[in-house]
Amino acid sequence: MNGTTDQTRHQDRVWSVAEHLDDVLSKIGPLDPIELQLLDAQGCVLVEDITVPVALPPFDNSSMDGYAVRAADVADATESAPAVLTVIGDVAAGSGELPGIGPGQAVRIMTGAPVPPGADAVVPVEWTDGGTGQGPADTMRAHSAAPQDAGGEVRVHRPAAAGAHIRARGSDVTEGEPALRAGTVLGPSQIGLLAAIGRGTVRVHPRPRVVVLSTGSELVQPGEVLGPGQIHDSNSFQLTAAARDAGAIAYRVGAVADDAETLRSTLEDQLIRADILVTSGGVSVGAYDVVKETLAALSAEEGTVEFRRLAMQPGKPQGFGLIGPDRIPLLALPGNPVSSYVSFELFVRPAIRALMGLPEVHRPTTPAKCTEAVASSPKGKRQFLRGSYDAEACTVTPVGGAGSHLIKAMAHANALIIVPEDTTEVPAGAEVDIVLLG
Template sequence: MSSAATRPAGPDRLWSVDEHLEDILTTVRPLEPIELQLLDAQGCVLVDDVTVPLSLPPFDNSSMDGYAVRVADVAGASEEFPAVLEVVGDVAAGAAELTPVGPGQAARIMTGAPLPPGAEAVVPVEWTDGGLGEGPVAGMRARSLAPEGAEGHVRVHRPAEARAHVRARGSDVKAGDLALEAGTLLGPPQIGLLAAIGRGTVRVRPRPRVVVVSTGSELVQPGEGLGSGQIYDSNSFALTAAARDAGAIAYRVGAVVDDAETLRSTIEDQLVRADLLVTTGGVSVGAYDVVKEALAHVGDEDEPGGGIDFRKLAMQPGKPQGFGSIGPDHTPLLALPGNPVSSYVSFELFVRPVIRTLMGLDDVHRPRTTATLRAGKALGSPKGRRQFLRGAYADGEVTAVGGAGSHLVAALAQADALIVVPEDVEAVEPGAEVEVVLLG
């Protein structure tokens, strides 16, 4: 990863959202592929196309418990005039030796069992007298299915067309077909398909390991008592959950006090398990903005090519941001502001795309759409800033949720979208069309 700190950018430069995001994504590369067992590959992105080595199903088989028959032998069968067939054997799932079915004969067959030679269709047990007194499935699994006086025979009450209730070989996929394309995110159905075609392992890009560090001497862990001037550390929980939602393996580090050496030591200790580091808090211009103090000179001497660039963005919330790399492997680090809404919005706009890029996905952004702003107050926005307001989206309409304050975490919990107000717009009236980032 190249260093953002090497780019000329004066301290007073105001970066646009798009410039900052482009600067980040041009320096982040997908993780190197590894071979994983199937269950370990869940949530990972496939590196290579996977072709089908054998057809599914690999043989013609029954889709019902019933009898394998010849079509001609059951033609015209009815309740009044059933076809009476000699039962020549049983075919269970996994059967290796199959008894042929000849004229006037039938074979008991279970769901998933291979169709025996000579058979052309399967009649369900419900179409026969085979299950009388025991229920259809129980009767099928009994060795003697015929009524009294018809030992070794079955009466079929309905005709069957050729291939009725038969799953044809290759009806799911055929040998040589493309099973999964490179770039596929592996979920349960994809894992199941890989197992069905006999793959025990698969080459994927691993899920990125993301370490989240919150800063602030005022922060207290949930479950503990609050002292004067203290608040609970919510950012690290929200960002860790967001990283997991994005597909990462995320680790949360308890809040670090406002001490630059302690923070730097903590971050250095976390490098061993991080593909991406995310900090929250301490990136503004206050006297205790320890992230800037701890990391502003990283890479100047001991880590050539690394460094963190702290910058101002033309956005609200989330104006102060930091980005660069740290450590011998130049692990990317994104430093987010500390206000809860600023932190979360920054994650969605910048960190989530980084995680998805590390995973090797092509589409790294949240989906966007246009929506009609519902009736209510006009939305104000500072000139020259791209504003992201919380919203509730449904059926092509969006409603602003809460105010513009970057501390309003309760309103954030009610939102499933971000309303985007462009830099050159200072007010949006109800009924206007707006761009919406969908978070759900």
């Protein structure tokens, strides 16, 4: 008798948003590290410290198109009395054999080309006659023509100090210097650095694979004609897009009919490619809530999914558990579009980012003044209203009503307005906390 009473009390328990989220995150850790090609690692979290194997740049090179010279040879150069140097060759980017420069000599050099021995400065082509005997105004056109033969002359009209226009070896990073630390999220700049130091692969926590499916015999694929009592399946598209936005590799399975055996076999088929499963619909107390019926009947070997009531609006019914031999996390969300999306933002997105090993898994929150009054917020429930946030004015305006089916309002919102459990009304101009979306 006591066991039955305890079970009934457990089922009647109402969870807070924080309790449910804490329970989800307590059962999820970063995915095991793998070695990935650089572009495949974009958005992933680095799991190793990276040091620089070779200095960047690896050799002294020119930062300008111009002439490599000895600074002493052009120290007194002026417009009226230019330094006249003998051009002994050309050096392009990627050149291997470099001519040595002696007194009174110069080498035509391109941006990125190695500085030849003997040279300690680069004179930009604009400071010369381009080796044509003309003035500086004509040098850009002349320099773009075919290279001149060695033995010509160039007139330099301005002095260049030692080191001028030379990118010194190691001026970016030196050999053995730390490049990136473990825990770094790899964006375009970090991937560029890894490529520059010669790393073709890197060890990271991979992006999780998220499988999304919605349930309901009334759901029809977008693009198909609706029959009586049918609606287009929006949840699977919305949640798949949200999973990708969170950094995951997301697979949309689509709508599954209200049939327990079909749902069970679909889930079993998807376990092989899932790091997390997300369903929408069928989790409340209706006669045809197939998700709840199917997952609650799992054996101990198949896993356990618990269905709960949360003190929140929208999104009161939620399910969470670990299923399959590998105990893949499954989050069962309600079916109304707004309830489903809000639930994703609060619970699934943090779970995805925890699997990625990211240091911060939550959306940022910020205070803002609510421009309109909010009336009749349910006491004892944390309400999440759609809002339009103006960052410049630091204000937020409710968008649409509180109905969990109003998907258009969700599409025009960039924030969720949080109304705490003990607050039933928010006067216009009052400060509220908001969750920033996107």
